[in-house]
Amino acid sequence: MTYTLRFLPEVEEDAINGYAWYETKSRGLGEDFLRMFYACANEILWNPLLYPKVYQDFRRRLLRRFPYAIYFTIEKGHITVFGLFHCARNPQAINEQLQDREK
Numbered sequence: 001m002t003y004t005l006r007f008l009p010e011v012e013e014d015a016i017n018g019y020a021w022y023e024t025k026s027r028g029l030g031e032d033f034l035r036m037f038y039a040c041a042n043e044i045l046w047n048p049l050l051y052p053k054v055y056q057d058f059r060r061r062l063l064r065r066f067p068y069a070i071y072f073t074i075e076k077g078h079i080t081v082f083g084l085f086h087c088a089r090n091p092q093a094i095n096e097q098l099q100d101r102e103k
Helices: 009-025 029-046 091-102
Strands: 004-007 053-055 058-062 068-075 078-086
Touching (some): 009 029, 009 078
Antiparallel strands (some): 068 078
């Protein structure tokens, strides 16, 4: 099956925040972070069912090298990315943000 990928506007803010944080740690690291995010998001298209459901219909794809995860849903051939969150965050806080963004 062919899927289409779309990002909620809030995901851009998530990615920019991660980029800015990593750039303060080491110049160029933020760019690496963004490249990894977009590469992992693109890999979701190949087989989105490979990634486990972690909360209701939300699935999670962990990034390589960085402690972040992409949260997404699949519906009628469309993959919607709802968030890019640091893995050290409270899971309940992530679930609440996902619910807020879903509305």
